[in-house]
Amino acid sequence: MAQNTNTWFREKILLGMTPRDYIISNFNVPNLIAAVIVGLGVAVMIYRLFFGLGPSTNLSDTYPWGLWIGFDVLVGIALAAPGLALGTAVHLFGMKEYHHFVRPAILSSLLGYIFAVFALMFDLGRYYRIPYLIGWSWGFSSILFLIGWHFFLYINICLIEWAPALFEWLNLRKLREFFSKLAIWATIFGVIIAGGHQSALGGLYLVAPAKLHPLWYSILLPVFFLLSAIFAGIGMVIVESSITHKIFKRQLKDFNEAEYNRLVIGLGKGAASALFIYFILKLFDLAHSNTWGYLNTPYGYWYLVEILGFVLLPAILFTHSARKEKPKLVQFSGFLTAFGVILNRLNVSIIAYNWYLPTSQKYYPLWSEIALSIGVVGMLVLAYRFIVNRMAIMHEHPDYESVH
Amino acid sequence: MGISRRDFFKRTATIAGTSLLGSGAIAHAYEKGGPSIFSKGNTANRKNWKQWEERKKAPAPEEPYSVLIDTTRCIGCRRCEWACNEWNKNPNKPIKEFEASVNQKKSVFDNVRRTHAGTFTVVNRYISSKDRNPIYVKKQCMQCEDPGCLSACFVEAFKKTAEGSVLYNPSVCIGCRYCMIACPFDIPAYEYYEVLNPQVTKCTMCYDRITKEGGVPACVEICLAETLRFGKRSELINLAHERIINNPGKYVDHVYGEHEVGGASWLYLSSVPFDEIGLRTDIGTTPIPKASNGFLFAVKMFEIVGAWPLVFGAYYAISKARNKHKPSHDTSSEKKGEGHGAKH
Numbered sequence: 001m002a003q004n005t006n007t008w009f010r011e012k013i014l015l016g017m018t019p020r021d022y023i024i025s026n027f028n029v030p031n032l033i034a035a036v037i038v039g040l041g042v043a044v045m046i047y048r049l050f051f052g053l054g055p056s057t058n059l060s061d062t063y064p065w066g067l068w069i070g071f072d073v074l075v076g077i078a079l080a081a082p083g084l085a086l087g088t089a090v091h092l093f094g095m096k097e098y099h100h101f102v103r104p105a106i107l108s109s110l111l112g113y114i115f116a117v118f119a120l121m122f123d124l125g126r127y128y129r130i131p132y133l134i135g136w137s138w139g140f141s142s143i144l145f146l147i148g149w150h151f152f153l154y155i156n157i158c159l160i161e162w163a164p165a166l167f168e169w170l171n172l173r174k175l176r177e178f179f180s181k182l183a184i185w186a187t188i189f190g191v192i193i194a195g196g197h198q199s200a201l202g203g204l205y206l207v208a209p210a211k212l213h214p215l216w217y218s219i220l221l222p223v224f225f226l227l228s229a230i231f232a233g234i235g236m237v238i239v240e241s242s243i244t245h246k247i248f249k250r251q252l253k254d255f256n257e258a259e260y261n262r263l264v265i266g267l268g269k270g271a272a273s274a275l276f277i278y279f280i281l282k283l284f285d286l287a288h289s290n291t292w293g294y295l296n297t298p299y300g301y302w303y304l305v306e307i308l309g310f311v312l313l314p315a316i317l318f319t320h321s322a323r324k325e326k327p328k329l330v331q332f333s334g335f336l337t338a339f340g341v342i343l344n345r346l347n348v349s350i351i352a353y354n355w356y357l358p359t360s361q362k363y364y365p366l367w368s369e370i371a372l373s374i375g376v377v378g379m380l381v382l383a384y385r386f387i388v389n390r391m392a393i394m395h396e397h398p399d400y401e402s403v404h
Numbered sequence: 405m406g407i408s409r410r411d412f413f414k415r416t417a418t419i420a421g422t423s424l425l426g427s428g429a430i431a432h433a434y435e436k437g438g439p440s441i442f443s444k445g446n447t448a449n450r451k452n453w454k455q456w457e458e459r460k461k462a463p464a465p466e467e468p469y470s471v472l473i474d475t476t477r478c479i480g481c482r483r484c485e486w487a488c489n490e491w492n493k494n495p496n497k498p499i500k501e502f503e504a505s506v507n508q509k510k511s512v513f514d515n516v517r518r519t520h521a522g523t524f525t526v527v528n529r530y531i532s533s534k535d536r537n538p539i540y541v542k543k544q545c546m547q548c549e550d551p552g553c554l555s556a557c558f559v560e561a562f563k564k565t566a567e568g569s570v571l572y573n574p575s576v577c578i579g580c581r582y583c584m585i586a587c588p589f590d591i592p593a594y595e596y597y598e599v600l601n602p603q604v605t606k607c608t609m610c611y612d613r614i615t616k617e618g619g620v621p622a623c624v625e626i627c628l629a630e631t632l633r634f635g636k637r638s639e640l641i642n643l644a645h646e647r648i649i650n651n652p653g654k655y656v657d658h659v660y661g662e663h664e665v666g667g668a669s670w671l672y673l674s675s676v677p678f679d680e681i682g683l684r685t686d687i688g689t690t691p692i693p694k695a696s697n698g699f700l701f702a703v704k705m706f707e708i709v710g711a712w713p714l715v716f717g718a719y720y721a722i723s724k725a726r727n728k729h730k731p732s733h734d735t736s737s738e739k740k741g742e743g744h745g746a747k748h
């Protein structure tokens with residue numbers, strides 16, 4: 001029996017190596033860097049748990065939300081939208097040729113949400129009470145309540161969508177079949193739920209009309225957040241696939257470059273439409289709220305950087321590269337788009353928040369806040385790699401036929 | 405958003421000009437103001453919530469209460485701060501030290517202060533644009549009629565009572581601090597330095613006093629300058645307007661708190677525009693919860709109504725795909741094999 005579990009462990013977890021070989025094979029510079037990053041993050045987590053929010057953050061009564069909400073949750077969830085974007089495209093719009101992008105996308109959504117919620121735990125004053133939200137005290141009038149529930153549901157949905165890969169790995173055929181059948185329903189439900197909370201994250205700031213800079217505040221905030229989550233999701237699929245196709249090349253035996261490029265360009269077109277719609281809505285919003293006057297202020301310049309440099313520019317680049325068939329440029333625009341969404345979320349949550357305060361009174365993160373956030377990103381990347389190396393994410397499992 | 409740029413610069417200048425800006429984040433700038441950001445273990449909010457739960461069956465007053473603050477009368481003695489700390493068992497100092505500030509060259513008045521974990525109320529000093537005289541302005545929770553903090557909380561930790569108080573229940577609070585985002589007056593504070601059981605803290609309009617026969621808030625009771633006046637809200641609104649009418653030129657013609665964000669229990673009178681004395685005039689008269697209610701309604705409608713076509717559409721698509729797939733399964737997987745062969 002002990003022998004059996006041993007071989008199981010060796011096959012499944014250590015990729016068929018002995019523990020010693022496994023450790024040696026992992027002893028290299030990138031892994032050491034990752035270990036330092038994650039180690040520092042864990043140290044800050046422990047510090048936070050033992051000494052509280054005060055010493056471990058720069059949060060104040062004026063800035064109750066800092067980097068851990070702005071980056072870990074707002075940015076994290078927006079960038080975790082690949083599952084939403086591709087799940088919809090493939091399962092609902094029947095764009096079957098994209099189906100091998102789906103598993104990596106779902107995995108990144110699943111991990112993105114899990115780690116966002118994990119990071120959020122350190123920001124909550126009384127994290128251990130989080131179950132209250134699900135079963136004890138319901139604040140129906142709260143947008144945060146909606147978000148909490150949607151996160152909870154969406155993680156479960158992603159788990160269902162990811163379950164087939166898990167059970168292929170564990171070789172549990174029956175369970176795998178069962179979850180494969182559920183997957184399409186999970187996707188539909190997932191689209192509704194993800195759409196709901198992506199927009200609700202923007203909705204969070206609807207209650208702060210006097211605190212968020214007028215250029216960013218809008219009654220359309222939920223729409224902006226939803227739309228930008230969609231192009232963030234597509235952008236991330238492009239970025240991730242361009243990285244993973246390099247790193248996990250050995251898993252893709254006869255990789256067809258031309259076909260892959262064609263699909264990437266198709267993704268770029270999708271992102272471009274979303275970006276253009278977003279840009280036009282932003283213009284309408286400017287006109288409607290008549291905030292043109294603010295454009296000629298420092299905040300206005302910063303706003304223009306975001307809108308022109310990270311919305312309009314990638315939109316044009318995507319369109320151009322699709323016409324000229326330049327996959328490399330699509331990848332670059334993907335980076336630009338994802339970065340733009342990061343910028344947007346940080347603008348709303350930190351930079352343009354309490355905008356009327358003089359710079360010296362504004363919030364900036366403490367080193368420990370940054371260390372924790374980067375540590376969580378490190379954990380996410382390691383978890384992603386761990387799973388991709390073991391389960392059929394990038395390719396299809398040889399023993400199982402495609403369900404699509 | 406109806407703020408002109410001039411207003412904005414003026415306000416920024418007021419804030420910047422009256423603050424001794426320390427290095428770095430606001431927390432540091434305030435540390436100098438006192439140790440109250442380090443305060444923890446507040447008991448007043450819990451006590452008031454308990455009393456509210458016990459009193460649920462007791463008859464409600466015919467009308468909610470209010471406090472009127474006439475800033476033209478305030479002498480800056482800060483005794484209300486002392487009394488509030490004393491009654492609510494917040495960290496305190498001898499009353500003499502509070503009274504002394506007004507005559508000191510360097511005093512707490514050099515900073516514009518705000519509420520913190522151990523401070524429910526502060527008095528700030530502004531310089532009148534009319535006669536260059538100091539104006540002292542007390543600040544505390546406004547006890548909104550339709551409070552932003554209440555609607556924001558995802559575990560319903562707040563309650564607006566029939567008396568007018570907005571109370572906070574620390575025994576359900578998870579500590580997300582969204583209430584602090586949603587409060588247009590920047591009132592709720594947080595016990596950041598409490599490790600395991602941090603709470604939100606704020607003024608309760610002395611719920612535990614005003615529910616007693618003849619009780620008035622501790623800060624009102626100690627005020628000798630008759631700046632603060634406690635009473636029924638409608639009566640105080642009338643009184644405020646009477647004062648404006650009977651003293652032409654003395655007040656700006658506005659009772660702050662009557663309509664701001666849907667109305668509040670605390671009301672202010674002032675001789676200069678309110679944004680010059682730290683009371684925001686750009687927050688409008690729409691209650692904060694109205695901003696989010698519409699959206700919540702839209703999401704629920706979408707999820708309930710809009711979801712069905714999606715589900716049926718998908719079901720239709722699947723069954724269609726299945727019928728097409730079955731006979732030609734081989735060819736279709738072959739095609740895929742061609743396309744992105746690597747993945748199979």
Ligand code: SF4
Binds near residue numbers: 546586590591
């Ligand atoms: S002033 Fe702020 S804390 Fe007080 S009731 Fe209004 S929203 Fe709530």
Ligand code: SF4
Binds near residue numbers: 577
């Ligand atoms: S911090 Fe507490 S009281 Fe405030 S919104 Fe969050 S759970 Fe509610």
Ligand code: SF4
Binds near residue numbers: 609623
């Ligand atoms: S009403 Fe009571 S709690 Fe509020 S400021 Fe006055 S003394 Fe403090």
